[in-house]
Amino acid sequence: MGLPRFLVDRLEEQGILWLCESESHHASRVLRLGIGDRCVVFDGQGYEADGTIESVEKKSVGVSYTSRTFAPRDHEDRLHFAIGMPKGDRQRNVIEKLVELGVDRLTPIDTERSVSKFDADAIEKLKRYAIEACKQSQRNRLMHIDPSIGWKEWLASSVQCEQSSLWMLHPQTLLEAGVTRVRFVRPDRWLAEDQFEVGSRVGSKNRVVFAVGPEGGFTAGEVAQALEQGVGLLDLGERILRVETAVSAAAVLGSLRIGQSGT
Numbered sequence: 001m002g003l004p005r006f007l008v009d010r011l012e013e014q015g016i017l018w019l020c021e022s023e024s025h026h027a028s029r030v031l032r033l034g035i036g037d038r039c040v041v042f043d044g045q046g047y048e049a050d051g052t053i054e055s056v057e058k059k060s061v062g063v064s065y066t067s068r069t070f071a072p073r074d075h076e077d078r079l080h081f082a083i084g085m086p087k088g089d090r091q092r093n094v095i096e097k098l099v100e101l102g103v104d105r106l107t108p109i110d111t112e113r114s115v116s117k118f119d120a121d122a123i124e125k126l127k128r129y130a131i132e133a134c135k136q137s138q139r140n141r142l143m144h145i146d147p148s149i150g151w152k153e154w155l156a157s158s159v160q161c162e163q164s165s166l167w168m169l170h171p172q173t174l175l176e177a178g179v180t181r182v183r184f185v186r187p188d189r190w191l192a193e194d195q196f197e198v199g200s201r202v203g204s205k206n207r208v209v210f211a212v213g214p215e216g217g218f219t220a221g222e223v224a225q226a227l228e229q230g231v232g233l234l235d236l237g238e239r240i241l242r243v244e245t246a247v248s249a250a251a252v253l254g255s256l257r258i259g260q261s262g263t
Helices: 021-030 090-100 120-137 151-158 187-192 220-228 243-261
Strands: 005-007 015-018 038-042 047-056 061-065 079-083 105-110 164-169 207-212 232-234
Touching (some): 079 243, 105 120, 105 151
Antiparallel strands (some): 015 061, 038 047, 047 061
């Protein structure tokens, strides 16, 4: 088991810092750490430091450290997801998988079949889940979580980025009537080829972006809109996957793809 990890606002090259009240409470009251105990502090921007607890007060804990290390453990803003999020506790599962697999940005999208709506409080809850996942996975740069946006607005803004390779996760078995002349790409081919001819928005780019629908998937209209913009369709297989499973599989594929590109 690793050392306990605490999020701080900023890490200078060395010094003494004070944990915020909530982190201090967790250190002193929950974990019952005392003077001389070791821990790790990280700033959410990529830096971490091995620290020693120097002071324990009622609402604050002081930590000293002698150096910091830049180790973000993500994909340098090259792996993004837009997701029609599931309900309830399954949202935590999605966030945990995204963080553990190094996803850099999440945009919750509101699709025709979405079951969850996200106001500012709901987005803050997702961010808290992400912080906890960073502590567990020893990741030092927080995943950026955008405000919720409608599907059409997200698609229109995403196609403007020339450095993004856009992919919609959609099983071929769920393709509805009215969507024709569609070419699906399977994961083995997706990893093997450098370029694809399925649209103008796919190929070897600096950033990989996945759109994942809610339970029930994207509608025929949403699939057609994506195809009109040159978005590729990625089929993960003949079985229908839950959102959190599809997200995990795509994040691994994206990580492998980014590693192959060498960018």
